[in-house]
Amino acid sequence: MEILQSAEKTGGLIGNPTTYKERSKSSPEEPTSAAQLGNSSDNSSSPSKFSPTKASSSSPGASSNMIPIAQLNPYQSKWTIRARVMNKSSIRNWNNSRGEGKLFSFEIVDESGEMKITAFNKEVDKFFSLVEQGKVYYISKATLKVANKQYNTLKHDYEMTLHAHSSIVPCADGQDIPAVQCDFVPIAELENRDKDAIIDVIGVCKTAEDVSRITTKSSREVSKRTLHLIDTTGKMVAATLWGEEAEKFEGSEQPVVAIKGARLSDFGGRSLSALFSSTVMVNPDIPEAFRLRAWYDQGGYALASQSLSETKSGGSGMRMNWKTLSDVKNENMGHGEKADYFSCVATLLYSRKDTCLYQACPSVDCNKKVLDQHNGWFRCEKCNREFPNFKYRLLLSVSPRNETAEALLGHSAETLGQLRDTDEAAFDAVFQKANFTTHIFKNRVKLETYNDESRVKVTVMEVQPVNHREYSRMLLSNIHNLTQ
């Protein structure tokens, strides 16, 4: 792709006789930068607008009226438009009670307006590879119908469906047609944007998670892959791609990734999700991308970037079921059929050190307590074997997991086991030091019956450091709710 001019220098689009206003759903407030994409087919130096003469010289619709997109309506039969593809979806299949098929859609723009175009089945085969994002085409003979505003946020009363006689022909001189514009929001700035805002973002893909399959609420299976994008603001944000885009993404070489029309979510703080209407561009040929590449390669890669998105499930105040310990009692948590889960910020008052360590089977993934045979051998009933050695495991009364207890005490079970055997004072000190420390505890609560005696048992699943910003945010929201 060739870029006419960096819009950053100009504060807007230059080289276009008219200005195309960003579509409403993007709602940019103060664009900090803008990039133009897709002028590769613009070679002519003589802009032409709706001149029938010009149209007849190079378009198949010689007898058609060249009209602006804004004037398209279902009540005229002969027309040709000349427009640039802003956005193109991938091919999607559907299968419902009314039948099945495939489709793709794209959005076009000219100086007068914009429109959504959908192609089904045979028209998918005919036009999918021809239609390229950023390029200009003559389009004629298609069906116009009232736009379904529920799914089409473009500013036009109608949308277009291609049919067997529809014509799409590349236009060699479309430089007068507005370029596709990106208003990239710096990643640090995402923190101040509203949830559900549709924004354009560009960053270096520092890491890309593996692709995974998830099942949606409506029982559809879909692939997803989360990228972690950073920019020169030193902030990082998680951006999730879906479907084929997720499957095909190759992030091993830290490409620059631009997403036009991503949705800002408040999951885990702030994160982004690509929509069907988003355009994901890997290493796009735009100045922003070149700048980011240089910045990253010349040292940006070493920056300890701070993510706006919580990477772990914990720490974030958004999805945590925060409870106080008295809530657990007052709300009779754990009395249901299934266990309840809650998180609390709590301070460790005391932990028993006498029964905290046990000698476990050294087999990988066994962890069963071994029986000391007092002959130098240790027997594991589960493995039905005797070992000359064992491994220490930690078991605090709150915790089912060795790793959780290790996090709480700040030492590995192995270290503590050695310490107990060699330096009791140091061993005691570890427990002393852990007392009165405050953490986020993620807990499971369940009423358990043992020997005819029922009691609510709280098990700590995970211990995490307190994220004071998130925790304060949660407390403020509680105060806010109390004053409602």
Next chain:
DNA sequence: CCCCCCCC
């Protein structure tokens, strides 16, 4: 003729 924008 789709119309799902998902999951933690």
